[in-house]
Amino acid sequence: MEKQEIVQSITGFVGKMLRARFGKGPEALNISLDNHSIVITLNRFTNPVEDELLAREDEKTFRYTRELLMKSLIPDIQTFFEQELGLAPMNFFYDWNVQKASGVIVGLTRNESEILQAAQDYPGRDSVHAQISGLLAKVQTTPSLILSWWIDPDTLLVFRKGIVILLEKEFHDLGHSDILKTAKRKLEKELLWQDAKIGASLGRTMSELFIDWDFGRDDSAIVCRFGR
Numbered sequence: 001m002e003k004q005e006i007v008q009s010i011t012g013f014v015g016k017m018l019r020a021r022f023g024k025g026p027e028a029l030n031i032s033l034d035n036h037s038i039v040i041t042l043n044r045f046t047n048p049v050e051d052e053l054l055a056r057e058d059e060k061t062f063r064y065t066r067e068l069l070m071k072s073l074i075p076d077i078q079t080f081f082e083q084e085l086g087l088a089p090m091n092f093f094y095d096w097n098v099q100k101a102s103g104v105i106v107g108l109t110r111n112e113s114e115i116l117q118a119a120q121d122y123p124g125r126d127s128v129h130a131q132i133s134g135l136l137a138k139v140q141t142t143p144s145l146i147l148s149w150w151i152d153p154d155t156l157l158v159f160r161k162g163i164v165i166l167l168e169k170e171f172h173d174l175g176h177s178d179i180l181k182t183a184k185r186k187l188e189k190e191l192l193w194q195d196a197k198i199g200a201s202l203g204r205t206m207s208e209l210f211i212d213w214d215f216g217r218d219d220s221a222i223v224c225r226f227g228r
Helices: 003-022 048-055 059-084 112-118 125-136 166-173 177-195 198-202
Strands: 028-033 037-043 090-097 102-109 145-152 155-161 205-214 219-227
Touching: 003 028, 003 037, 003 059, 028 145, 037 145, 037 155, 048 059, 059 090, 059 102, 059 177, 090 219, 102 112, 102 205, 102 219, 112 145, 125 145, 125 155, 125 177, 125 198, 166 177, 177 205, 198 205, 198 219
Parallel strands: none
Antiparallel strands: 028 037, 037 102, 090 102, 090 205, 145 155, 155 219, 205 219
């Protein structure tokens, strides 16, 4: 299947599924993909109930509700990618920008040797990796592996491995991953947004930042979006 056919198929399927499950789909849905990864960007995506939660500044309930819904949606997306599109099995990550009512769903190949092949050597890469490693060591541990690549001209995808400390693993094993993610997102986003100079390293202005983890696999994905 050609790349454009895959993009059109994913756009149609995901848009229809979100409308069915959330009651309203995103106003805009964009797909970026390569041979190893897919980033689905959802713009202006909230329903009336979520708007009410955010109006009350109840971000915690908003994220908890989204987490439950996404957990039910990911298996359907996996099945569609593999059975309908013939894509290799993927692991999925997702996160939301509450202020902009946007979000991303990221699919990464489960074959880590292919992720190694996806990694790029681009201007500013070493500085970006050093900042991510150094700053995030304040709240967890230095990653055993950091890889990154541009999946489109405005979207940098960062993959990390070997980041979970023993306390986080225990929280995950006890079924408290949602609480752990809430706390880590606040800390990591503040560090990467306020203290890191990722945009300066790349000569770009970072417009959005998304982070998600899988504590069982001990890996994580960061999506950095840049304006022109």
